[in-house]
Amino acid sequence: MKSRLTIGKLAEAAGVGVETIRFYHRSGLLPEPERPLSGYREYTDGDRRRIRFIKRAQTLGFNLDDVAGLLKLDGPQMCSVTHDLALEKLHVVKEKIDALVAIRDALQQMVRQCERKHTRGTCPIIQSLVQE
């Protein structure tokens, strides 16, 4: 599907605002497309996929700098050249998971404690945050 998109159509298709797309151009995350007629930017479905990628990666806790790095991992000669970068990303992801698992366990314990014995004057969750 080689649909030609104006910026508004692209924004709608990708689920972002028009201004966000312009912002991504300014930030170098999305290349400026051709402007054949009238100076209006003309996008392709690849641009839509690129924006979806950015948004997906963002929900995983990558910031836009990270995303720029991930986007450079793509391309034909990724293997030996960017292998180290990929490993580094893997390490970052693992650390994020560890941190989140610790948070999850702490929250889970607090919630369970709260459910078992919430009879006394103060909430166990508050108590656990207050101690030390």
Next chain:
Amino acid sequence: MKSRLTIGKLAEAAGVGVETIRFYHRSGLLPEPERPLSGYREYTDGDRRRIRFIKRAQTLGFNLDDVAGLLKLDGPQMCSVTHDLALEKLHVVKEKIDALVAIRDALQQMVRQCERKHTRGTCPIIQSLVQE
């Protein structure tokens, strides 16, 4: 321990910056203390514990608005509110973990693929993020 603390001592004891404490005053997270002599604020250990509470809650994914809410809820009947808030955070954290685990696996697979063979083509994680 009735130690009287100046703002600098409190900041050090609580592991934050002086400006952060003033910021918490402005934000209503920490009440203004007495100023008996010379106009300098005089803090107690309770203030230190309150700041530790804020910082600990932040690491669990609560933002300062959440924390303000938590600080107001210290009563038996309010425990359910706290509980619900914690449960909601727990849910968000679990979702983030699931997403990151998927990414970790994809990255791991990509790295292994890179190491096994000098393959070309687009990176699997890009593909997995881009799908749809």
Next chain:
DNA sequence: GTAATCTCCGTACATGGGTACGGAGTCAAG
């Protein structure tokens, strides 16, 4: 053909969570 909508551009503003600045007053060590 006219009106509504879209796009262009640069720039300014928004938000969360702080940080930094600067001049004046105060406290504590030597």
Next chain:
DNA sequence: CTTGACTCCGTACCCATGTACGGAGATTAC
């Protein structure tokens, strides 16, 4: 008593990630 460190205050600024504004020109729908 002097010197240096601390505190006061208001205000401005920082970063990341967008959002909004506003006037001029292009396109599309009826």
